[in-house]
Amino acid sequence: MTPYLDPRTARRRFTVVTFLFWLPVGLYLPALVLLPTERGFSVAAIAGLFAVYSLTVAALELPTGGLSDVIGRRPVLVAAGVLNLAALVLFAVGTTAWVLTLAMLLLGAGRALSSGPAEAWYVDTVQAHSGWDAELRTGLARAGTASATALAAGTLIGGALPWLLGLGPDPGAWLAEATSGVVLPLSAPGLLGGAVVIAFMGFVLTRLPEPPRPPATLRGVVAGVPATVIGGLRLGARDRLVRRLLLTACATGAALGTIELLMPGRASALTGAPESGAAVFAGLACGGFACTAVGSHLAPFLARVAGDADRAVFAGLGAMATGLLVLTVSVACSGVRALVLLVVGYALVYLALGAAGPNENELLHGRVSGAHRATALSVQSLALQALGAVIGLLAAALPQGPFRWLPGALLLVAGALLWVRRDRGDGVGAAGGGDGSGYRRDRAESPHADAAASTTRAGAGA
Structure with missing residues (x-):
């Protein structure tokens, strides 16, 4: 037992x-x-x-x-x-x-x-x-x-x-x-x-x-x-799939950094006053969290519909990039049209963010052993935060208008395009990181890959 x-x-x-x-x-x-x-x-x-x-x-x-x-x-x-x-x-x-x-x-x-x-x-x-x-x-x-x-x-x-x-x-x-x-x-x-x-x-x-581990001195x-x-x-340097996931985190951080910096001011500009703009932004933030919750709940369904986690990540990032482009377009509009585009774009970004995240992390955990798991997640988080800060500084330096939103949107499009090519045969080390590298072979490299993938898709709705 x-x-x-x-x-x-x-x-x-x-x-x-x-x-x-x-x-x-x-x-x-x-x-x-x-x-x-x-x-x-x-x-x-x-x-x-x-x-x-x-x-x-x-x-x-x-x-x-x-x-x-x-x-x-x-x-x-x-x-x-x-x-x-x-x-x-x-x-x-x-x-x-x-x-x-x-x-x-x-x-x-x-x-x-x-x-x-x-x-x-x-x-x-x-x-x-x-x-x-x-x-x-x-x-x-x-x-x-x-x-x-x-x-x-x-x-x-x-x-x-x-x-x-x-x-x-x-x-x-x-x-x-x-x-x-x-x-x-x-x-x-x-x-x-x-x-x-x-x-x-x-x-x-x-x-x-916790599962037993050697006592730490x-x-x-x-x-x-x-x-x-x-x-x-070394994760990203030695494994192309891990590197792709880290670059994806960079693109996601660029998008979120752009939104977090520019959205409060955009809401105030639409309503005409800081107080009412703050109320609109608070409502948007709460709605964005709710959309992320729904998207996360739908992540297994998206993977089943798309066929696997790779395609699900591509679909999620593509939808997120579309939402950010809609936000960019909304800056050039005014009145009710601008408000509608802002709400639709914001909701789509955070819905897709929730749907892509679990599929990205399942791919990451399939490549990294327990000895490096938390470190890999920290590297991913650091990549997201670092690019968010850099793009935020860049956006603040650009002229007001749609141009401020473009760097984050274009980087997110580039992040989605990383998943067009499906090259998974790049694992390092034996399953479980037997060479000490901390990597695992991907399921696609296993003799039982088809059965494992089928089991994953079937169990995703549990």
Whole structure:
């Protein structure tokens, strides 16, 4: 009798832990700019806080992925929870620049630590139970749905809670008076998020048993993390499919960086006022998360209709590129037509994003062994964030109008075209990474490839 969780139970627990992780993020998003503003910080100061967060994530992304591969998934997830809890409390009650800077530093470190271990735990557990060619797409899709649903629900609650606490003749005065001005109505979403983080850590400690691994020593960690990071960086250099997935992450990051930078201003321009533009953008953001949830849920269906994960990725990226091109065209329009194109394009981008993601990650996990799994996910995340930042800077430097949207749209089209050619015979090493490379042969190279592919497609709807 196997000592590991069965795939259905692992899938369910992976979905729950994903929801619990992303719900606090959705809760504090509406107050992320407004709370420092309420405390008297300028826009430039807030941008500096965001830069601290981004640089921290970028600096720690690969080392923390390597740490998860060396010491295990659960300790790293708990450490991420501890840092996120401290960050949310400091952000909610901080009134000085150094406290908020520390909060963003801790938040960035927690985000880097959490990038990959939960998904790596799920893949480790399923493959330990059912073999390396186990069906993964359904669990990845449901986790994608859970994360998007958590963000949508959290955004709504995080936006409504300060408003409810501020009701009355003197909005929020009772709360500020009771706490000597430390806690404002806009602080409540972060504090509520902290409570959810505690539940997240409890769930990780009690419900995510790990397959056995050799005990880690301090010397082993110090030596193992750099070696694992180097192995992760070699992934794209030695395997064409992994390299294609990383380039796809770059293209996706370029698209998302463009939208996140330009969409708030576009919404304000359409409505004629920053306040109404913020309301429209909040509605779009919530709708985008909902579309991503639906797209993630449909990812296995898309793979069955398309024939395999490669074609599903091509279809998802193609639809996403189409949505971004529609957004680009909407900038040249005005009135109701511009608003309709904006909503349609935005919804299509995030629907396709959700549909493509689980299929991309199933392909990635088919090439990477457990020894490098979290590192590979960190490399993928770093590629997405890095190109998003670069394209954001480029878009800001271009003249106003459709030209600002074009670089991200064209890179996304190029990312979709990467999947036109179906060259899968590029695996390195034996199945399971027997040569120490950390790679696996793709299913298409196995003598039982047809049977495995059929089983995957049949099980995708489970």
